[in-house]
Amino acid sequence: MLILYGHPFSSYTWKALIALYANGTPFEFRELGKDNADDDSFVAAASPSGQFPVLRDGEATVFEATAIIEHLHCHHPSQASLLPTDPAEAARVRMWDRVFDLHVMNAMQQAVAMKLRDPVISAEAARDAVRARLIRSYHWIEDWLGTYRPVSTITLVECAAAPSLFYADWVIDIPDDCARLKAWREHLLALPPVARCVDDARPYRAYFPLGAPDRD
Known part of the structure; x- marks a missing residue:
């Protein structure tokens, strides 16, 4: 199961969520700011900026919304054509x-x-x-x-x-x-x-x- 860490009001979290919803990819959403210290610590350490969204896919950790969409396109191809094949x-x-x-x-x-x-x-x-x-x-x-x-x-x-x-x-x-x-x-x-x-x-x-x- 993929896990996306972010916040529902965050524009860049939206960017990743839109791709996940369109792709029909099963995932768990972890909303940050809900006093879950482990989630907050994971995101803080995931990238140089410590910002969300962050995607966890098994052993892979992907940060930055565009990179998350590229990861979905490469590793979880489904009903959405997130990027052209050409x-x-x-x-x-x-x-x-x-x-x-x-x-x-x-x-x-x-x-x-x-x-x-x-x-x-x-x-x-x-x-x-x-x-x-x-x-x-x-x-x-x-x-x-x-x-x-x-x-x-x-x-x-x-x-x-x-x-x-x-x-x-x-x-x-x-x-x-x-x-x-x-x-x-x-x-x-x-x-x-x-x-x-x-x-x-x-x-x-x-x-x-x-x-x-x-x-x-």
């Missing part, structure tokens, strides 16, 4: 995965981290610090969606895009001139593996440092 196409999918992690998720987390480090700072000031970066990324993705056809299956792209766009839109609204991106975010959130993550995270919305909107 190496060139797989490289393109990995490139797009980096776009969402580095240019959407990272910017969103920068604003959240600012507020956590300095509770006195206003939510608007934290948003302003990443506004230009996120708007630039939104417009780039809007143009890219002219060539990427939204699908109802789950690949590494959807695993990366869904949590990053879900939370980034809470920080800086996707603008009206990014109609394709708005529609794609809605499409992603309706996919069953993603919708499951959204619903499981609802009890924790009050903890979003910038204030969770009354939607989604």
